[in-house]
Amino acid sequence: MAFKIHILRDEADYQAALAAYERYFDEEPEPGSEAADHFVLLGLLLARYEDEHFPLPAADPVEAVRFAMDRQGLEQSDLAELLGSRSRASEILNRRRELTLPQIRTLCREWRIPASALINPYPLTRATG
Incomplete structure (x- = not known):
C-alpha cells in the first residue's frame, strides 16, 4: 500500500515516509506517472521535515x-x-x-x-x- 501523502508531524510520520520513499529506489517509477509524482512529493515532504528538524549548522x-x-x-x-x-x-x-x-x-x-x-x-x- 502506498504512503498517503500528508504533512509529516512527528518522527513516526517521517520514518514511514522515508521507508515509502526508499522503496522507490528498488523500482524507479516511470517519469510522468502517478508513482513518479508520488515519489517527488514524498521527497519534498521529507526535505521539508529534515530542514525543520535537522538543520545544518552554518558553514564556517x-x-x-x-x-x-x-x-x-x-x-x-x-x-x-x-x-x-x-x-x-x-x-x-x-x-x-x-x-x-x-x-x-x-x-x-x-x-x-x-x-x-x-x-x-x-x-x-x-x-x-
Missing part, C-alpha cells in the same frame, strides 16, 4: 576554504597567490582577518566555493605579542 568560511584547498591539493601559497598577498592568506587562515567581498567573489569564481559557505560571520582570534 575558514573551514570551507581549508576544505577546498585540501580537496584540490592546494597550499597556503596558492591562496596567497590568489589573494595577492602572503600575509592576507595567513591572516585569513589563522582567523585574524575576515574575508572581504572581493576575496569571496574570487574564491567563488576561481576555486568554485559556494558563496553561502563564505559569507557567514566567524570569530576572529586576537594577535598575541
Whole structure:
C-alpha cells in the first residue's frame, strides 16, 4: 500500500515516509506517472521535515576554504597567490582577518566555493605579542 501523502508531524510520520520513499529506489517509477509524482512529493515532504528538524549548522568560511584547498591539493601559497598577498592568506587562515567581498567573489569564481559557505560571520582570534 502506498504512503498517503500528508504533512509529516512527528518522527513516526517521517520514518514511514522515508521507508515509502526508499522503496522507490528498488523500482524507479516511470517519469510522468502517478508513482513518479508520488515519489517527488514524498521527497519534498521529507526535505521539508529534515530542514525543520535537522538543520545544518552554518558553514564556517575558514573551514570551507581549508576544505577546498585540501580537496584540490592546494597550499597556503596558492591562496596567497590568489589573494595577492602572503600575509592576507595567513591572516585569513589563522582567523585574524575576515574575508572581504572581493576575496569571496574570487574564491567563488576561481576555486568554485559556494558563496553561502563564505559569507557567514566567524570569530576572529586576537594577535598575541
